[in-house]
Amino acid sequence: MSVVALALVSSITSLTNKYAFDDVPIILENDRIHSLAGWWHLWTQPYWPDQIGAGLYRPITVLSFSLQWVAGNGNPLVFHAVSVVLQTLVCVAFFWLALELLAPGFAWTAAALFAVHPLHVEAVANVVGQAELWAALFMIVAVIVFIRARRHGSISARTIIALVILYALACLSKEHGIVLPLLFGAAELTLDRSGRPLRERITELRPLFLALLLVGVSFVWVRSAVIAGRGEMVSILFAGESFQIRALTMLRVLVEWVRLFFWPAHLSADYSPRHIDIVTGPTPEMLASVVILLGVAALAWTSRRAVPVLTFAITWVVVGLLIPSNLILPTGFVLAERTLFLASVGVPLGVAAAVQRVYSRAELSTRGRAVAAAALVILLALGAAHSASRQRVWHDNNVLFAQTVLDAPTGYKAHLGYALALTSQKRDREALDELRLARLIYPNDPNLLEYTAVEYSMMKRCPLAIPLFRRVLVLAPGAASSRVSLIACLIDVREFKEAKSEIVRGLAQGGSRGAFERLRTIADSIEAATPPEYRNQK
Numbered sequence: 001m002s003v004v005a006l007a008l009v010s011s012i013t014s015l016t017n018k019y020a021f022d023d024v025p026i027i028l029e030n031d032r033i034h035s036l037a038g039w040w041h042l043w044t045q046p047y048w049p050d051q052i053g054a055g056l057y058r059p060i061t062v063l064s065f066s067l068q069w070v071a072g073n074g075n076p077l078v079f080h081a082v083s084v085v086l087q088t089l090v091c092v093a094f095f096w097l098a099l100e101l102l103a104p105g106f107a108w109t110a111a112a113l114f115a116v117h118p119l120h121v122e123a124v125a126n127v128v129g130q131a132e133l134w135a136a137l138f139m140i141v142a143v144i145v146f147i148r149a150r151r152h153g154s155i156s157a158r159t160i161i162a163l164v165i166l167y168a169l170a171c172l173s174k175e176h177g178i179v180l181p182l183l184f185g186a187a188e189l190t191l192d193r194s195g196r197p198l199r200e201r202i203t204e205l206r207p208l209f210l211a212l213l214l215v216g217v218s219f220v221w222v223r224s225a226v227i228a229g230r231g232e233m234v235s236i237l238f239a240g241e242s243f244q245i246r247a248l249t250m251l252r253v254l255v256e257w258v259r260l261f262f263w264p265a266h267l268s269a270d271y272s273p274r275h276i277d278i279v280t281g282p283t284p285e286m287l288a289s290v291v292i293l294l295g296v297a298a299l300a301w302t303s304r305r306a307v308p309v310l311t312f313a314i315t316w317v318v319v320g321l322l323i324p325s326n327l328i329l330p331t332g333f334v335l336a337e338r339t340l341f342l343a344s345v346g347v348p349l350g351v352a353a354a355v356q357r358v359y360s361r362a363e364l365s366t367r368g369r370a371v372a373a374a375a376l377v378i379l380l381a382l383g384a385a386h387s388a389s390r391q392r393v394w395h396d397n398n399v400l401f402a403q404t405v406l407d408a409p410t411g412y413k414a415h416l417g418y419a420l421a422l423t424s425q426k427r428d429r430e431a432l433d434e435l436r437l438a439r440l441i442y443p444n445d446p447n448l449l450e451y452t453a454v455e456y457s458m459m460k461r462c463p464l465a466i467p468l469f470r471r472v473l474v475l476a477p478g479a480a481s482s483r484v485s486l487i488a489c490l491i492d493v494r495e496f497k498e499a500k501s502e503i504v505r506g507l508a509q510g511g512s513r514g515a516f517e518r519l520r521t522i523a524d525s526i527e528a529a530t531p532p533e534y535r536n537q538k
Helices: 002-016 023-028 038-045 059-072 076-101 104-116 118-125 127-151 155-175 175-191 200-227 245-264 284-302 308-320 344-360 366-392 397-407 410-422 428-441 446-458 464-476 480-494 496-509 513-529
Strands: none
Touching: 002 076, 002 104, 002 118, 023 059, 023 076, 023 127, 023 366, 038 059, 038 344, 038 410, 038 480, 059 076, 076 118, 076 344, 076 464, 118 245, 118 366, 118 397, 127 155, 127 284, 127 366, 155 200, 175 200, 175 308, 245 284, 245 344, 284 308, 284 446, 308 344, 366 397, 410 428, 410 446, 410 480, 446 464, 446 480, 464 480, 464 496, 480 496, 480 513, 496 513
16 A cells, blocks of 8 residues: 555646646547547547647557546546556556565565656656556566466466457557567566476467467557558657667667666656757767666676576666667657656666665664665655656646756757747747747757748748748658748738749649649739739749
8 A cells, every 4th residue: 555655645746737748639639539439440540640640559548548538528637537547556566566576575665666756757747648557557467477377387378368468458558568578588588497498488488479479460560551651750850860870879868768767856858959969979978878788788697696686677677668769660759758667667676676685695783774764765755755746847838848948948849849838828929039949959840940930920920931931841842731831921922923833833742732722813813913013023
């Protein structure tokens, strides 16, 4: 119960939050989930709505959103309550896992540290983080089932069915569930103490892994079919970049991972350029990353017999980071705190395993044990307080982005997000200032340029919007919406010749044909009614 209490204390302050960040397009503005009529269609649709890019595939998570929306008639309290319950269930499942591997006192320590970890705030406070919570819950339970089954020898057909179902549920909650078989493999290689030959154990596990392979391949096939033609959502930082560039950049990010795992005093909703920028060559931080990698690898190897749980925990972290690392394939982020949720399972587990080893070998006095216990209590109190306080930062976009520009002043998306929040508050002049800062930091994001240009055009400042729309079309020639807006602005400033040229280009590309035809009619009508001396003939 104490683990449950710690999880609740650390997360319950999120209950009064509204929708923020990705919650808005995925839940609040997503009509698909606002009714259970035709709910089965959610299994054949991407996670993101079409207007956002229609990427990813997480039907279990989307279906759960629909159920929550209907249950509460869209009240965000229902969503946040479910997030808190899910986080609590994950903490309980983690405690059960730790009890399988550690003495009870140290298992409790691991679970308590996990329950209050501030890194988990984003996965709980932001409703879309439920994808992380569902996937982690299914994966932790699956690993528990696997470990228990292996302690009793070969895995029964009933256990294989249970693990296959859990694997499918994890994958359908969030794509990184695909790595679950690697966690089974890590558990088998690090925790087995039967002394039986590896070949014999592989033979025993063959039916399970063949079944898992079938599920994994089927998931990838279905996912590819659902999002076919829509493309993957890739971070602008990695768009078109090679594996080498991604690897060098992630060496820089590794330092941030370590900080967030072990000292998450500073958190941020944004890690965009220039807060974290692309790396094309050696940097001083890379030396620290290489030292960390070599040190962790050496620790895992030297601990494999004396402290196998520590080796398993380190392996868990590595497996959990495979997808967020952008090394297997580029994702839509360079670093996002909620994407570290699964990997973070291994951190308190490994710390508790190491502490248990020290306790078993050291002769600690009563006073020493009291000091250690007091230090743990203080650490848990600080973690819970920081987590509870940080939950409130995610109250809504106005609060979140006002804080994010302070957390990540060099992140251009922080300023873009704050501009969006200011616009919703009718603070247009301040919004434009934030957009200027965002463009100054990172001038090559078509979405940023388009949004800025649209803001200028809505304020009847088309001379400022036109060069921005043109820049968007240089970076993304197929951006039909920007071309439509550019033409509208050209007509507004009476540059009819240029407007008609853009209409021809738009029609040649084939997108938004109806809009371009209407614009041609409008351009001809306004040009005919405009005296020649007022026409701009450029």
